Amino acid sequence: MRLSLEFLVALPLVCSSVLPATLRPAAVAPEVTSLISNDGTYFLTYASEPAVVPLNEVFAVEVSVFTDEKRREPAVAVELAFDARMPQHGHGMRREPRVQRLGDGRFRVEGVLLHMPGYWELYFDATRGALTERAQDSLVVD
C-alpha cells in the first residue's frame, strides 16, 4: 500500500490478453505495512483492499494493533480512528469511513475514498482511556 501507482489497476485493460497470468496486477500480493505509534506504545500493521489503492474509488483498510514490537500481543483494549488528508491541499476526505472492531486488536475501515490524485497522509489514532497515540503513513495516489 505504501506505493500507490494506481495505474497498475488500469493496465489489465491494456494487456490482459497478452500477459501471462503471473504478470498481471492481480498477482501482486497484498502489501502489509508496519507502523509504530508516535510515543512507541502501539505497533500496527495495515493493508488495503485492494492492495493497490484506487483513485476515487472506495476501498477498505484492515488494521491490527499490538502492544509488542514482534506484533504478537494484540492491543485488545484500544479503539481506533482513521483519517486521511491532503496536507498540500488543506483538506481531507469527503467521505467519512466507518471503523468496525473485529476483536483481538483488529479493525476494518470501510468506505475510504481518496478522491484526488496526489500526496495523502493516513492517520491511525489508537485510543485507550484518555490517551490517544497516532501512527501515520503517506502514499501517493496517481
Add this chain to the structure above:
Amino acid sequence: MSAVPFLALILAACGATSALEPGGEHADAAAEELSSAPASEPTGDPPRAASSERAEGSAPVGSGERRGPSDFSEIELARILRHSPLPPRPPDPTNRWADDPRAARLGQALFFDARLSANGEIACATCHRPELDLTDGKALFEGLGVGERRTPPLWNLAWSRWLLWDGRVDSLWAQAVQPLENPIEMGGDRLAAAHLIASDPDLRAAYNELFGALPDLADGARFPEHARPVAGRPDDPHDVAWRAMEAADREAIDSLLVHLTKSIAAYERLLVSTDAPFDRFVAGLRDGDPEKLAALSARERRGLKLFVGKARCRMCHVGPNFTDNEFHNLSLPTADGGLPRDAGRYEGSRLLRADPLNAAGKFSDAPKGAAAERLGALVVGSETWGEFKTPSLRNVARRGPLMHRGQFTDLAEVIGFYSTLEGQSRLHGHRETVLVALELSEQEQADLRAFLGSLSGASLPETLLGPPTLPRAGQ
C-alpha cells in the same frame, strides 16, 4: 515485487507503447507529425512523497528516456489510459425504472413538454437545448427568472454520484424535481403535473403502463389544481394548498411526481458522450492501430501531455468522464469583485441531507443501498464553503460560457485564468491551496485548448433530440 519495475515489465510485455517507438510504419509518420513540436516539458509537478518509492515513481520509468520530442513518458501513458474508455453505464438501484426504455420514452416526452411549467412555455429542453449541446449558451440560467448559476451540462450524468453545482441532490430523478418546481425556473408544481398526466391520454397511457393506475384526481377539494411544499414560506399559496391536503393524498402525489422524474432520469441516462477523437487515440495506444493513433493532431497531443502533466488538469478532472465528481473552490472571480456569496457545496450538503427525495429516503428504490451509504458517510464541514462540482470535460469545447456562474466566455478564458489566476477572488474559507498560476505560454494554452476540443464526441441520435412519439392511448 517492486511496483515500478513491475510497471515497466508490463508495458514492455504488452507493447502498449510499441506504436510510438521509432522504426514502425506509423512511428515514422508520427515522428514527422511531431517534428514541429516544442522541446518536451517536464512530466508535471507531482507532489513529493514521503516514501522513497515515490521519488522513483515520479520520473519516467523503464529506460527513463523519451521516445520523441513530444512523446509520452510511461507515467504519462498510464495516466492517459485511465481517461478512456468510458466504462459501462452504472446501474441506479434507487430508480427501478432507470434502464426501462418505456420510462426513457415517457421521460423524453416530459423533457420536451413545456406544459409542465407555470406559464406553459418552459420545458427542460428550453435551457438544455439540443442545438446548444444541451445547455443554453448563457452565463446564468433564465427561466421564469434569472438564476445565479449556469445551466449545467447534462452529458454522462449517469456516472455522477452528486448532481447540480452544489450537489444538493444525489440522483437524476431527485434532480429533475428541482427545476420543475423552482419558481425562477419552470415554476411548476406537482399537482399541476399530476393533472397534466391525467388529462393527456398519451401521457396517461404511458404512465399507466409503467406505474399502474393514476390516483383519481377528479375531486378538486382533495387534489387542487396547484400545490407543492414550499420550504420556509408557509404563506405561499402553493404551500397552503399542499398542507391542506390529506397526508395520504400528498403521498400519492409525491409518488406520482417521483414516477415522472424517474422517467426523466431514464431519458437523461441516455445522454452519453463517448467516441471522441481522444477515445480513438487511446484505443490506438492499446492496440497500436495507426489510424486510431492519428485521431489526435500533434497540437492535441501536446495539449494532452500538458493535461496529464504540467497543467495539472487531472488533479480534479480525473477518470474517463474527466471529473472526480467532487467539489472544489477555485477562488473564481466574483461578479462584482467582492467576496463570494454563494455557499455552494456547504449549503448543498445540508439541503441534500434534509431532502426527502434523497437516496436514503422513502422514495428511493434502494434506501439502504450504496448511494444511501454514501450519503450517510458524507463529510459536511466549513471547508466545503464555496465549493462547486467539477464538471465533466466531455464536449466542453462545444459549450460556453463556462464555470458555475459562467464567469468565463470560453476555454481560452478558463485556461487564461488558470495560467495567471488574474481576478482571483479573495480568500473566504477553504480553497485549493495547490492552486498556483500555471504560467502557460501562448502556445501551451493553444495546445491545451486543442486537446480539450478532442474530447467532443459524436452527436446523439436524432431520435433522442426531440419529443418522441408515444404510443397512442388505447393502441
